[in-house]
Amino acid sequence: MIYTLCFLLFTIGLYGVTCKKNIVKIILGLLIMEYSINLFLILLGWRKNGIAPIIDQSMSHEVFVFQAVDPLPQALVLTSIVIGLGVLSLMVAISIRLYQRYGTFDITEMNKLKR
Template sequence: MIYAMCFLLFLIGLYGATCKKNIVKIILGLVIMEYAVNLFLILLGWRTNGQAPIMSQQTDLPAFTATAVDPIPQALVLTSIVIGLGILSLMVAIAIRLYERYGTFDITEMRRLKG
């Protein structure tokens, strides 16, 4: 169920990125898509009443593996958030420059390239 909601969020983002005319809305759509994937990755590592996956010398191994959450998705999500930040800042920078050139955020009025 929760995965279906997550996928719905992904589709909302995809709709926003592909069907909207306003640059800011396109950027928001892309951000929503990215966050849906990040949420999905985090959900993969979710475990109810899980404990932090930190081992020490005294850790009881069977009990540890029975309760610890999967640490890899957390590492993946951190990387993917950083990449998302890079893309987002580049997108916003280009959007500001585009606004300076065209005086609008509407992509239907930016049509110098076609054919």
């Protein structure tokens, strides 16, 4: 059920990217897509009443294996957040430059390329 909501969020982001004409809204759509996937990945590793995946001396291995959440998706999400940061900063920089050139955020008015 909760996975379905992630997909709903993903499709909302996709709608924003494909149907909106404002550059800022497109960027927001891309971000929503990105974060819906991050949420999905985190939920894959989630378990009810789980503990942080850090083992210390007082804890037996059985307890750790049966209670700790899956640490791998967390690492993946961290990596994908960093990648998203790189893409986002580049996107914002390009859109600022585009605004400098065209004086607008509307993509339908940016038509200097040949059609």
